[in-house]
Amino acid sequence: MSRPRSSRAALRRRSCWRWAIQSGLALAGVGLMLSSALASEPPPQRQRELTHLVRQECGSCHGMSLQGGLGPALLPADLRDKPADGLAATVYHGRPGTAMPPWQRFLTEAEAAWVVDRLISGFPE
Amino acid sequence: MRILFSVLLVAFLGACAGTPPLRGTGDLALIIERASGHVTLANTSSRQPYARIGGLGDLSHASAVYSRDGRYAYVFGRDGGLTKIDMLAGQVVKRIIQSGNAIGGSISQDGRIVVAQNYKPGGIKAFDAETLELLAEVPAEYAPGQFSKVVGLADSPGNKFVYALFDAGEIWVSDFSDPRRPVTQRFPAGQNPYDGLVTPDGRHFLAGLFGEDGVAMLDLWQPQQGARKILEKYGRGEEKLPVFKMPHLRGWSVAQGKAYLPAIGRHEVLVVDVATWQEVGRIPVRGQPVFVMARPDGRQVWVNFAFPDYGKVDVIDTLKGEVVSQLAPGKGILHMEFTPRGENVWLSARDDHKILIYHTENLTQIGEITADAPSGIFFSSRAQRIGF
Numbered sequence: 213m214s215r216p217r218s219s220r221a222a223l224r225r226r227s228c229w230r231w232a233i234q235s236g237l238a239l240a241g242v243g244l245m246l247s248s249a250l251a252s253e254p255p256p257q258r259q260r261e262l263t264h265l266v267r268q269e270c271g272s273c274h275g276m277s278l279q280g281g282l283g284p285a286l287l288p289a290d291l292r293d294k295p296a297d298g299l300a301a302t303v304y305h306g307r308p309g310t311a312m313p314p315w316q317r318f319l320t321e322a323e324a325a326w327v328v329d330r331l332i333s334g335f336p337e
Numbered sequence: 338m339r340i341l342f343s344v345l346l347v348a349f350l351g352a353c354a355g356t357p358p359l360r361g362t363g364d365l366a367l368i369i370e371r372a373s374g375h376v377t378l379a380n381t382s383s384r385q386p387y388a389r390i391g392g393l394g395d396l397s398h399a400s401a402v403y404s405r406d407g408r409y410a411y412v413f414g415r416d417g418g419l420t421k422i423d424m425l426a427g428q429v430v431k432r433i434i435q436s437g438n439a440i441g442g443s444i445s446q447d448g449r450i451v452v453a454q455n456y457k458p459g460g461i462k463a464f465d466a467e468t469l470e471l472l473a474e475v476p477a478e479y480a481p482g483q484f485s486k487v488v489g490l491a492d493s494p495g496n497k498f499v500y501a502l503f504d505a506g507e508i509w510v511s512d513f514s515d516p517r518r519p520v521t522q523r524f525p526a527g528q529n530p531y532d533g534l535v536t537p538d539g540r541h542f543l544a545g546l547f548g549e550d551g552v553a554m555l556d557l558w559q560p561q562q563g564a565r566k567i568l569e570k571y572g573r574g575e576e577k578l579p580v581f582k583m584p585h586l587r588g589w590s591v592a593q594g595k596a597y598l599p600a601i602g603r604h605e606v607l608v609v610d611v612a613t614w615q616e617v618g619r620i621p622v623r624g625q626p627v628f629v630m631a632r633p634d635g636r637q638v639w640v641n642f643a644f645p646d647y648g649k650v651d652v653i654d655t656l657k658g659e660v661v662s663q664l665a666p667g668k669g670i671l672h673m674e675f676t677p678r679g680e681n682v683w684l685s686a687r688d689d690h691k692i693l694i695y696h697t698e699n700l701t702q703i704g705e706i707t708a709d710a711p712s713g714i715f716f717s718s719r720a721q722r723i724g725f
Contacts, residue, residue: 268669268687269644272582275415276371276397280438281456282486282503282531282583306579311529311547313579318645 252322262319262327263336273311278335282311291332299328362407365424365717366674366683368692369412371396372710376412378427381676381683381716384694384704388427394418394434400441400713403720404466405448410715411466413442413453421469424717431469435462443492443725450516452490452498459484461500463513472516479505479523489533489544489586491724493557501530501544501553508533508544508555508564524564526553534586535724536596536611543567545586547601554614567614568598568607577602582643584627588724589675592635593655599626599640606640606653618658622651628672631655632679632697639682641670650684652700662700666693671711677718685711 254262267276273283284290291299303324306314315324330336366379368386374396378388393399395416402411409430412420417436422429438457444450450472451464460476477485485502493499496513506528511521528548535542535557544553544564550572555564584599591597595617596609606629608618624646631638638653640660647669652662667686674683681703684693687710694704719725 269581271397272644275395275438277395277416279395279416281398281415281440282488311531311580311583313581 252326254323254326258323259326259336262323263330265318266327266331266335267337278331286331286335288332288334291328296325296328296332299331300325303327360425362424362717362720363677365407367401367410367412367422367424367715367717368685368706368708368711369396369399369401369713369715370709371399371687371712374414375709376401376410376422377706377708377711378422378424379692379706381681384681384706386706386708390422390427390429392429393420393432397712398440401715402442402444402451402725403715403717404444405720407717407720409466410717411442411444411451413439415439417453417455419451419453419464419469433464433469435464435471440486440488441490443490443498445492445496445498445513446494446723447496450496450513452492452513454487454490454500456486459486459502459504461487461490461498461511463516463519465516473513473519475509475511475519475521477502477505477509479507488531489542491533491535491542491588493535493542494539494723497557499533499535499542499555499557501526501533503529503531506530506548508542508553510542510555510557510560522560524555524560526555526564527551527566531583531601532586534588534590536591537588537723539723541611543586543596543598545584545598545601547580547583550601552598552609567609568616571600571607571616571619572603575603578604578625580625580643581645582625582627582647584625584629584643587630588722589630590638592631592638595655597629597631597638597653597655599629601625606638608658620653620659622653622660623649623663630673630675632675632682633677634679637679637697639673641673641684647671664700666695666702667691672713674714674716676716683714685714687711 274286275281278286364382368377374393375391377386379386394414397415399414410422417439419435420432436455439455442453451466462474463472485504490500498511508524508526511519513519527546530544531547533544542555551566551569553564554567598607606620610617624642626640640651650664651660654661667689669687671687672685682695692706696703
């Protein structure tokens with residue numbers, strides 16, 4: 213008696229997963245280095261919310277056009293030499309001893325990485 | 338003869354139609370539309386807009402001061418733009434770019450000098466109020482080659498301007514008695530002053546400190562005594578709550594002999610007796626206060642908040658010393674402005690794209706004006722006040 217189709221499909225999916233996990237582990241080192249580049253894209257609606265958050269709320273210190281204010285400028289040229297991971301950590305955890313607060317109540321680490329990625333490449337309007 | 342009379346009458350009426358009616362400037366308002374580089378001009382008696390002007394650049398954190406006759410508004414944009422607007426004609430008179438990154442400005446006691454405060458390059462610049470010609474500048478070079486961002490600029494009697502240096506932790510007083518040759522005095526203040534105010538009598542300058550719990554106070558009548566700390570260690574070593582927007586200070590915080598000041602990293606309004614400069618109370622509120630503004634008669638103090646609590650407004654009764662009303666007027670309440678005698682307050686609701694007009698006695702909304710992402714609201718009655 214042959215396996216039901218659904219079970220065969222499940223087996224295929226499992227082997228698929230195994231492959232994915234193995235390749236995933238192999239890529240983990242690279243992935244860490246490129247974490248911001250590989251950061252999962254938030255859905256479009258969330259991207260709009262995050263863009264609004266950055267322009268308006270981050271903008272109260274960094275300027276709505278991100279050219280800096282009480283906080284430093286966040287334009288691509290200003291961020292070029294800074295590691296993306298460190299910038300994402302600053303967004304997420306804040307910077308003790310400075311005016312930069314932690315934003316972790318309002319976005320996930322992956323979203324912070326997405327924001328940094330967008331800042332480095334030129335932030336959407 | 339009758340024909341001649343008729344012709345003259347028609348000509349007379351025609352001339353009348355072409356001339357706008359005379360009007361005063363005491364009840365006008367300028368609303369900053371931060372995202373689109375526009376300002377809307379409105380009338381605070383009719384509570385209606387009457388003009389909208391564009392092309393003012395980056396107006397995030399823009400502010401305005403008025404000429405002493407209330408006719409001209411000087412708008413300081415974030416991008417260093419300084420625009421002189423004729424409030425009656427509803428048009429731009431002159432516009433210059435005076436720096437790369439600015440944060441506001443002030444106008445002298447005699448109304449002849451407009452001063453802009455700049456982040457980049459850090460310092461202040463003085464302009465002729467009539468022509469916007471550059472008169473002098475005072476770079477905020479606190480150590481050789483090191484420039485500070487300038488905050489809290491306010492005018493004080495004697496054509497002086499007082500301001501604080503965020504990076505240097507100092508208060509500077511620049512005397513523009515000779516507008517082209519200002520003389521500057523420096524006073525150590527404390528860590529990271531974030532904004533400042535001159536009391537309504539022009540005597541004291543207060544600088545709120547971000548880097549430590551406390552407020553620096555300089556007696557401008559006796560500056561030789563130096564700045565001293567008031568409200569020192571109000572946090573008492575407790576862990577601070579995150580501050581998602583810096584509070585703003587201005588002389589409106591003083592009411593009934595007390596100053597109502599935002600705490601930093603605490604959801605409280607601090608109350609100080611301005612005779613002794615001792616703390617006399619603290620009032621719990623629903624967020625990090627940004628503007629703590631007394632109604633002109635001092636009976637109420639209205640408080641708005643930093644993100645994410647900026648949909649709320651708390652109203653303090655100064656007789657009871659506590660919050661008596663908790664309002665939720667709209668989305669992104671960024672600024673508040675009282676009519677000169679306090680019967681109304683205008684609130685900007687940035688994310689509702691509206692100015693909400695409230696009656697301050699019964700706390701009901703009595704009107705609104707549409708505006709694109711409004712932030713600051715500036716009434717022409719500021720023209721007559723010290724420290725604005």
